[in-house]
Amino acid sequence: MSNQTPTRRRRRQRKPSDGTMALVEHLKELRRRVIVCVLALSVGAVIGYIWYQNSLFGIPSLGEILREPYCKLPAENRAVYGTDGECRLLATSPFEMFLLRLKVGALAGSVLASPVWLQQIWGFITPGLHKNERRWTRAFVTAAVALFVLGAVLAYFILAYGLDFLLTIGDQSQVAALTGERYFSFILTLIFIFGVSFEVPLFMVALNLVGILPYAAIKGHRDVIWIVLTIFAAVMTPGQDPFSMSALAVALCLLVEAALQFMRIHDKRANLERPAWMDVDDESSSPLDTAPGGVDAPQPVGKAGGIGSPSPVGQAEGIGGPGSITKPTRIDPPASTFNNFDDVI
Numbered sequence: 001m002s003n004q005t006p007t008r009r010r011r012r013q014r015k016p017s018d019g020t021m022a023l024v025e026h027l028k029e030l031r032r033r034v035i036v037c038v039l040a041l042s043v044g045a046v047i048g049y050i051w052y053q054n055s056l057f058g059i060p061s062l063g064e065i066l067r068e069p070y071c072k073l074p075a076e077n078r079a080v081y082g083t084d085g086e087c088r089l090l091a092t093s094p095f096e097m098f099l100l101r102l103k104v105g106a107l108a109g110s111v112l113a114s115p116v117w118l119q120q121i122w123g124f125i126t127p128g129l130h131k132n133e134r135r136w137t138r139a140f141v142t143a144a145v146a147l148f149v150l151g152a153v154l155a156y157f158i159l160a161y162g163l164d165f166l167l168t169i170g171d172q173s174q175v176a177a178l179t180g181e182r183y184f185s186f187i188l189t190l191i192f193i194f195g196v197s198f199e200v201p202l203f204m205v206a207l208n209l210v211g212i213l214p215y216a217a218i219k220g221h222r223d224v225i226w227i228v229l230t231i232f233a234a235v236m237t238p239g240q241d242p243f244s245m246s247a248l249a250v251a252l253c254l255l256v257e258a259a260l261q262f263m264r265i266h267d268k269r270a271n272l273e274r275p276a277w278m279d280v281d282d283e284s285s286s287p288l289d290t291a292p293g294g295v296d297a298p299q300p301v302g303k304a305g306g307i308g309s310p311s312p313v314g315q316a317e318g319i320g321g322p323g324s325i326t327k328p329t330r331i332d333p334p335a336s337t338f339n340n341f342d343d344v345i
Contacts, residue, residue, distance in 0.1 A: 029124065030124065033121075036116065036120055037116065040113040040117055041109060041110055041113050041117065043109070043113065044109025044111075044113035045105055045106045045109035045110075046105075047105075048104070048105035048106060048108030048112065049101060049102065049105035049106075049109075050105075051105070052105050053101070062104065062108055063101075063104075066184060066187060067087065067089065067183075068160075069156070069160040069163055069187070070089070070163060070178065072160050073163060073164060073167060073168075073176070077164075077168050078176045079176065089178055089183055090177050090178065091180055092179055096179070096181055100181055100184060104184060104188075107188065114145070118141065118145075122137075122138075125137075140206065143202055144199060144202055147195075147199055148195035148196070148199065149195070150198055151191075151194035151196070151198035151251075152191045152195045154194055154247060154251060155190045155191045155193070155194035155195070155244075156191065158243055158244055159187055159190060159244075161241075162239050162244045163239075165241045165242065166239055186239065189238045190239070190244065193236050193248075194248060197232070197248060198251070198252075198255060200252065201252075201255040201259035202259075204256065204263070205262055205263065208267070209266065213263070214263075214267055215264045215266075215267045218260070219260070222257075222260075226253055229249055229253055230249045232249075232252070233245045233246075233248040233252065236248070
């Protein structure tokens with residue numbers, strides 16, 4: 001006999017062989033994965049909260065890492081608090097330092113716990129995908145994470161030059177005394193914008209792979225694309241300093257050009273050609289496909305059929321022939337119709 005309990009045996013028997021599940025089972029799995037994600041984020045937030053003030057495994061504290069671009073400024077261009085000359089940020093409310101540490105720790109914890117919650121999301125959506133869809137989804141998720149990290153790292157290194165430009169414009173009459181809330185909001189916003197902006201080329205590649213955005217449709221509009229990317233970089237960077245805007249615009253142009261080359265190679269392998277209607281002027285009609293078998297080719301008209309001669313009416317009883325008087329044919333009703341004639345009277 002099996003040592004399995006009836007409940008466990010019943011649960012295994014409920015699961016179909018094709019991997020499908022009922023709605024209740026989907027909800028139970030979703031609840032389990034959400035709980036795992038919440039626990040992972042909570043543990044990551046605790047680690048981030050501790051890491052904010054303390055060094056872990058020889059790595060500088062998170063506060064020092066994020067504060068380093070500001071501390072690289074010359075001492076005469078920023079406010080110095082205390083007698084030790086250490087670089088610090090300003091707090092203007094009692095709970096500002098606690099809330100700031102909690103927020104930064106939670107953001108760092110979400111990054112540290114990303115392998116867990118990404119794995120849970122992947123495990124939840126994978127059973128509903130085909131084999132090739134799983135391969136493409138895994139590749140796109142990996143590329144999205146790599147591009148976001150690349151954008152965040154670029155934003156971090158560009159931040160020092162942007163701050164040096166922004167905080168030294170009026171250094172003859174002012175001294176930069178940034179609060180921790182505004183400084184960390186600025187740097188986190190810049191990192192987020194760079195990371196999300198680096199996903200634009202991946203979005204273009206995805207549209208090309210599904211056939212919505214062919215390379216032939218945009219290959220002649222590179223100048224417009226570069227202008228749009230430059231305007232986007234100028235508007236989205238929070239400080240609007242030339243260093244951040246230039247770095248974001250140049251990086252986006254390079255990544256978009258790489259995406260265009262990928263689209264060109266993909267369309268060439270798929271033998272996709274530019275449709276003729278895309279080269280027609282806006283005020284002109286598209287050419288007709290008059291080739292044999294084309295949609296607009298003239299079709300032969302079928303042979304006209306003759307008008308059928310009238311069917312002869314059955315001859316009536318009597319003497320036939322022109323001018324003869326025919327005797328009308330008598331039509332008797334069925335016998336069953338008047339079986340009960342007496343009842344009708």
